[in-house]
Amino acid sequence: MKTHLKKAALISATSLTAAAALVSTNAYAQTGPAEASEPSGEIIVTGSRIARRNVESAAPVAVVDSEEFALSGAVNVESVINTLPQVIPGTTSFSNNPGGGVATLNLRGLGSARTMVLVNGRRWMFYDTQQIVDLNTIPSFLIESVDVVTGGASAVYGSDALAGVVNFRLKDVQGLEMGAQYGVTSRGDGQRLTANFAFGGEFADGRGHATVYGEYYDRKDVFAGARKFSEDVNWDDYEGNIIPGGSATTPQGRFTSVLPTSSDDPTAQLCPTGNIFCSPGAFYETPGSSRPRTASDLYNYGPVNYLMVPQERYLMGGYADYEFSDGHTAYAEVSYVNNRVANELAATPVTGTFNIDVATASQFISAADAAAMNQLDTDGDGLVRMSVTRRTTEVGARNSLDERNAFRVLLGARGEITSNINYDAYYMFARTRNSNIQTGNVSRSAFQAGLDGTGTDINIYGPGTLTQDMVDAISITAQNTEISTLQVASGVISGSLFNTGMSRDDVGFAIGAEYRRVSSEFIPDTALSSGDVIGFNAGNPTAGAYDVKELFAELRVPLVTDTPGVYRLELTGAARYSDYSLGAVGGVWAYAGGIEYAPIPDVTLRGQYQRAVRAPNVEELFGGLAQGFPGATDPCSSRQPADNRTDVVRDLCIATGVPSSAVFTAAVQPNSQIQGLFGGNPNLQEETSDSWTAGVVVTPTFFPGFTATLDWYKIEVDGAIGDYGGGLSNTLNLCYNVFQDINNEYCQAILGTRNANGIMDGENVPSILAANTGGLKVQGLDFELSYITSLGGGLISEDARISFNFLGNYTIDNIYIPVASNPEEQYQCAGAFGNLACGTPTPKWKWTSRLSFIDGPLTTSLRWRHVGAVTDDDDTTDYAVERLGAYDQFDLTFSADVTENFSLTAGVNNLFDKQPPTMGDNQQQTNTWPGVYDVLGRDFFISGRMTF
Template sequence: MTVAAQPAFAQAAGELGNLEAEEPAGVIVVTGSRIARPDLDTAAPVAVVGEEEFQLSGSVNVESVINTLPQVVPGLTGFSNNPGNGAATLNLRGLGETRTMVLVNSRRWMFYDTNQIVDLNTIPQFLIDSVDVVTGGASAVYGSDAIAGVVNFKLRDDLDGLLIGGQTNITEEGDGFRYNLDMAIGSDLADGRGHVTVWASYARRKPIFQSAREFSRFAAVDGCIVPGSVDGTGTGIEVDCDEGVPGPVRGGSSGVPTTYVDALGAQFADTGGTLVPFSPYNYAPANYLQLPQERYMVGGYADYEINDNVTAYAEVSYVNNVVPQELAATPAFITSELDVDSPFFAPGVQNQLAALDTDGDGYVTSLVRRRLLETGSRNSNDERNAFRVLAGVKGDIVPGWGYDAYYMYSRTRNSQIQTGNISVSRFLQALRTEFDANGNLVCSDQSNGCTPLNIFGLGTISPEAADFIRIRAQNTEISSLQVASAAINGELFDLPGGPLGVAFGAEYRKVSSQYIPDTALASGDVAGFNAGLPTQGSYDVKELFGEIYLPIITDGFVDRFEITAAGRYSDYSLDAIGGTWTYAIGATLSPIRDITIRGQYQRAVRAPNVEELFGGNSQGFPPASDPCSSRNVDNRTDAVRDLCIATGVPANAVFTDAIQLNSQIEGLFGGNPDLEEEVSDSWTAGVVLQPSFIPRLAITIDYFDIKVENLITTLGGGLNNSLSLCYYTVQDINSEYCQAINRFGSGAIDNVEILNANIAELETSGVDLQIDYSTPVGFSLYGEAESQLSFFFLGTWTDKNNFTPVADLPDQVNICAGYYGATCGTFQPEYKFTTRITWQDGPQRLSFRGRYIGSGDDDQIVNQGVDPANLAVAGLSERFYLDMTLAFEVQEDRVVTFGVNNLLNTKPPLTGDSQQQANTFPNVYDVLGRDFFVSFRAEF
């Protein structure tokens, strides 16, 4: 929502001076258009975040500020350990990272993976002048990927001299130490005909493990508890549900350090020969809560006026970013052949196995669950090297007509080195043993130096056996983007309201990505991190685009009335897409200067990315509930029972705990080269109020409605949805949803095969409210004439975020606005706002920021009809965070800033099975607690 006054934002670097907003001089180009125009009020809503917000928030990384915006549902962050990949991503309106376009200086930025998503870690935060957030689709102006909108990071181009800065952060607990050092040098060239800026930045972030916070040191799962037994971790003592009440309990994984075996229905553990009660393994302490990071960034940009009509410009940047992930030791869930008379077994276990050896071959096939602590924790070290180069020319053709043409190339290489994995084939080889001629226990297959593996008992795996089964794996991803673009803009003739503006041009883009797993990962011979098949592909697109700006009336019987329109034709090299049209039309009406009414319609498209098109089959373990297990609380009908039996569940095991011990189910995911483009229709309508009788006040209210059709998603909209469609909706064993489910002989799900398809719909709507106000205050502590007070508020009410996994079944809609869980994923509250109030007095600035996240409910309630009383945690309560910052200008352009984020030490709300990780949603809520920072910034 762009307004002419933005007193909270738009300050120059290091300046603690005038907070009054200035009217723009001359013509400008607003994000969302290529046409220069004399005003900031556009038909499309634009929210603007200035550099001051980054400085006052104590944020080193870009996503820390952007994720507080109510239009944004946080993507991956520095707290995303599992799932996570070392990146920081942006998700506008909850429509997904792939549907959000990220620009830097109004041009496409480099992406990092086969999904063509931008890593915000590659943007130099300390040079950001402002960030424009345009929601409601922008494909007609910028091309594919802008279905949800555009986020444009504008870097400073006015630096003249040396800029240095740095910051350090530490939590109240004394951990999570972070620091960064930044430097930039800017200078005019050739008597002002050119300008150059070069910059460098270094950032380091120390890890915090989940064991360091009381709320996350135990893995919480749904269960039943003794009333009053809840401890500081938010979990209680587990009891039978006939004796207790639903609640989160201390849980974990069925992959235990002592082994748990299911051999043809007989369960036993350890070497005692008797059934040992199952006690889940607490994997939480070994997981990162805050991921460590080390990042180097260097770059520069320059322009030079060759003559009056030609200015050459260039940009270059390079980023090296290293972010490890750390998980608990590998849990092996492997069907194995156990040697009946192995001396690793106690006599009681040998007797049990012998009774199960019905064919007398000396081996019994068993499902083994063993946490391999002896092989060490799992670590995935993600190192990302990315560079981007751009060169172009711009200038005037004739007075009133200008041009801009450039070529951009970017390339990112991700290297992921995994340790702590084990080889499945070697695990099986080492587990199948026999006695040699000398009576020694050896591997039946002694190749590769096989050492017999004793998995029964705590710490029983020898170092030699651990070395034999341990395997190191490596992934590599290489992604590149090329853009060649040329545009002309100018004025055709005068209308009653001013010159008619036009812009038109052409663009060529080529995207290319590949994922290169090593042999072990590609073959699936890995337990630990997920295996995957190679992916490689590319495509290109040729485009023609145009815009028109019609100022119909200015200072007439209404103050202003204007119409804007844009269109783009895209010709893709993909046969399933071919040629597509996108277009937009909008209008702005100001009956009087104080009031502006605006609206816009946009048709936008998104072409499938390389991963969606050409991705090889890969494994994933999303949270899901098997309808045939005891997790099905409210839908135990005869139809469901019969279908469970038909899909491979033994009749006596239906609706029992044995069918699903873990809260995750393995899925097989993969690409589809016949995918078509996604199509969206976006409507926005709003009003801008700038009352002349209240100077420096601006209020904007905007309604948005975005519907995406032909949406690309996995079969059924995801693993959990596919299970629901099979057992609850379609209820046909021959349906594609039921046929995708593969089960073990015990009835437990082995995996679910779900590939990409254009089958879904996604719709969101709501209202944004922004308020800006500043006012002089008639006193000063420093002898000034007066000080000033400024206020900013930006809030969103999300009325609807509905996901229809199968458009042909429109009644099966997943409602996600205000909900979270296995179906909706990351929590998107109905109400979210950020606000800041700042008092500036002479050299000091005291500022308070408030961040509000509304309450929400588990999506099982609305999407599956589950009774809230049967859920361990039925909902998450609201949270309000208060941050305080004091900035002091010790000398001109020398600013020291002190701050405390989460001043009230507000704790995150906790849940059980429906969590993202760490018993909560760490990308949504503050998990650090009270956090202190100090920074300095100086220009010379």
């Protein structure tokens, strides 16, 4: 088995508690407004639909209490969730390129599409054709707790739950609550302001309760140029050094004849010797006057990119329930979010092959250059064909503004059928509409017309040469729309059946049915869909929908309690049959079985097996072709390490379209990003996963206040849906460095995608469509230690307490298999990162711990966050930074109950101003991996909350 090992693994950690109210165990759960306690005092634990008296479950459930959001100064949900041990950061507020203006959740590093997000135990609204939830739409100030169930949960909740489920429980409000918070970095930027309110109470003589809420949030941008580590673009020189880099597409412009400089064909028309436009081409350092382009002629695009993207959000909604008849309650939930987030990149880099009218160009360039250009006119028509790269800084930065309007409405009823059997049924409709406005784009057709004399003449021969009239002639604004809807109709009957005679609890059951319909469409304007836009990625329309009808059942069997050697023994089982309208999926089963055994009250052993499924989403099935520019290394360029520049690779490069004289030179793929076309595949089949968990919970009676848990997990996903070949970078690697056969399917995917100079550019690029790849495997250990005890008298009160919590994860395996037909070719991403296969750093060790001192109304809390070391995932490339060391960050918070109705919290995150690790070509963006490592530096916040 060929395994690319890189010393890596998955870990995560979170801080749960800071006071007595924060103590939790991995099986702790609270009830929210839509999951109210049963009359008997039973509760619903996330991961099951069966009410129970205790909070234990066969599946490990990690819980984040509401106080963690307050103590960490978190306004957006992502700020706390990304510190959980089970989570690898997805898209965050520091995601600019790639970006999208959202915050996503990625359990176990298995991908956001494999993580189900619930609010009050029910599906939440998603934001795009990938059917992923934007955490920005969840009101963090109303969160009572967050339950995280890892491992497949499709048997209970349906598709999308291969990695697990995260359930946000919102609290019922009594009276009026008002809060505000302000945050700013130690550099005086990145200001964040939020204000929120919620009021609620009983009505109709206590038969009903309602909560209404609203929030405004404003986050200012931070540019990469505002931080030392990101003010320049880093490159590798492949001699072990990081050097200043940038884009080969500069404001000065580069013009290179497409005529070859050498050829094996004696009849070929060669570029004239000594002509300035022959490779490496003419570079216009000053307007109209050229010199030969050199490798150091680069544009530093780094400082004008966002480091933290701006956001403005309005959020409002409410939920209520009313007992309209004895034992029967109607309930409703309504929410609306208006969310505006922008991404900003450096000015548009125009690249491609264009026809240039010599007479038009002559008015802007020197006589010598005009003569050299005329020499290239081999057919005498006055036109020459050239490869042009020009950064249009005169047009301004590229800005993409996403404004999402999302709403969700839910109506339901629950109640008693008999004294021990209940029902719960609801209908939910959610719709998200995203309006995307792109500025800073350039029209390819207008640009071409400005060069060949058929439109407004444009002067691109030097920096700052485009006049306002020229800018107006080539600029184009793109407006695009995305609409996504989700409908759910669900009903369940649950309760108790009988008692085995040996247990204090009855056998519990749940049986139900569910119907879901999902639909999404992406509607680009004609400029974007036609490919005429240069700047942001062009894409074709996407539209699709499907529905699914499901039947599900659960059974909980308490076998024995309170007997010698068996304090509690319990079995659980669940199954779900899903019938999809998708022909390639059809009918599928998900099922689960678990056991809990407590020999004594102090110790509980638990284990579970689950088979889960995930049907492909609309984007994966019906996504139209769209441009993408992923980070990738072309094995035929000078970026290929010397050890891999073999004769076999050379011959493959020539066979796939690279001129023999250009192989392994800087002329091939000068940029660190390579363009490709990406899209959906209607023939995709469902993913399946098998997950196993086993653990122990220890709550020693002789050591009050202490809890320890240890859980092992293993998840294997077969037929994982992803980009063909594992993405463009890995497809290139598979062709040139692994299979090394021109007839192999991965080399065939590259064949015909290079231009005359061997470059994959705007007219010749690979198509990388969605496919059922080999699979994913993760395995690791979750562990938690928590302790709270009274210290007696403190500085303020007579009953001071100390609270400690440590939550961490050790990842044994995080394996990616890109090719289903070749499972031996796999990547070990535990303890790894990189652009080849693993992506976001997935450390073996990750934890968060919190130590709090509670002295009456005053709480002092210190949090320690640790991200373990990771190593680059690409064995074929020697990067200047192959290893990112362990990263530790400390946060300090003070909280005080000033009066009975007013509390004040102030804190500093990243207390010691820890800087992120930086690297060259194997970065994600801004010379690091933002979201994993702190990029703002020391950050202050202060918040206040009043209740009436």
